[in-house]
């Protein structure tokens with residue numbers, strides 16, 4: 128039962144006295160607002176509609192002039208599921224929503240994941256009214272019993288303040304514009320051991336390999352153009368977190384990795400523990416040969432053998448290399464399976480959007496098959512190399528399975544497959560299918 132009460136605002140921090148410049152708030156053309164009506168809970172995207180909407184669970188949100196993206200709803204759904212699993216297993220959940228916008232995630236963490244406490248922070252003090260009004264749907268409590276607080280400061284500042292007070296969180300959500308890398312270190316510091324860090328990037332240009340100097344600065348990875356750029360984006364994000372975590376003596380494990388072309392948005396849920404990655408396991412390099420279309424992974428120890436079997440010369444103009452990046456699993460299968468059962472138990476089909484969460488989570492389970500390699504193979508690329516029309520996804524997958532290869536769809540690219548079948552055999556199969 129949600130009751131109304133007055134909000135409590137976090138006091139300013141006197142000892143961190145450098146004034147933080149007001150962040151550049153993008154005036155987003157994407158911030159079209161979704162309106163839900165009581166009669167029809169399916170949203171319609173319409174930038175002219177009112178800025179108030181209601182979720183299927185009766186929560187009302189005013190997005191006011193805040194940055195609100197309807198398309199981020201699936202990312203919010205996944206975050207809430209993970210938070211609820213954490214609460215179920217640990218019995219306690221304290222969340223820091225470090226860039227909360229209108230506070231929609233904060234409310235959802237409180238009501239749907241039953242968080243004990245949420246600190247909702249946003250640097251834009253013009254958002255205060257909207258955030259507090261939205262959070263006022265949940266009783267605020269007071270003192271040790273406080274269920275939520277609002278803070279209006281820079282995310283790094285609030286996380287550093289919490290760390291210095293030894294006030295640690297079970298889950299920190301960093302939903303930033305562009306790259307989140309500047310928030311990582313203070314987020315690790317403010318997180319409990321075994322806690323969850325939900326990080327974001329909306330930097331599709333960089334993962335496309337068009338700004339290698341920028342990816343080097345932000346994520347410590349030199350990223351070049353490769354056909355599976357959106358998976359590179361996720362791996363670059365995780366790799367950046369691996370690097371930052373190891374500076375502090377932590378290691379991260381991805382629980383799920385989610386890409387959406389709306390934005391685009393790259394979101395990764397990481398579990399953070401003390402310790403280093405053994406021998407830089409899963410933190411290495413990937414090569415792609417533009418000539419033959421094959422990809423290969425290399426650990427740091429294998430850097431000396433970078434090359435493509437299709438070329439006599441080791442250094443080929445056709446070969447591009449990106450890294451270091453996360454080369455390990457994008458998802459923890461057991462964890463996604465738990466998320467799936469919870470979504471089913473709740474009767475969830477995407478609480479805000481009606482998205483088919485079951486389908487998404489099932490695809491994530493399928494693409495977690497340990498036999499499947501880095502990247503995905505776009506069927507258009509296969510068709511172009513085979514000089515045939517693009518084959519049907521279903522026919523290619525069924526042929527690959529019959530030939531004993533591992534294969535799955537990719538939640539990242541609809542007309543692509545993940546497979547351990549070499550490109551030359553994919554080309555052969557595409558030609559055979561064309562002849563039928």
Ligand SMILES: C[S@@+](CC[C@H](N)C(=O)[O-])C[C@H]1O[C@@H](n2cnc3c(N)ncnc32)[C@H](O)[C@@H]1O
Pocket residue numbers: 150151152193194195196199203225226227228229230231232248249250251280281282283302303304
């Ligand atoms: C992508 S929006 C957040 C959307 C929100 N989490 C949601 O689910 O709808 C990013 C927010 O970060 C805030 N912001 C930008 N820079 C910040 C900073 N350095 N510290 C804290 N908040 C910041 C902006 O005011 C904006 O509301």
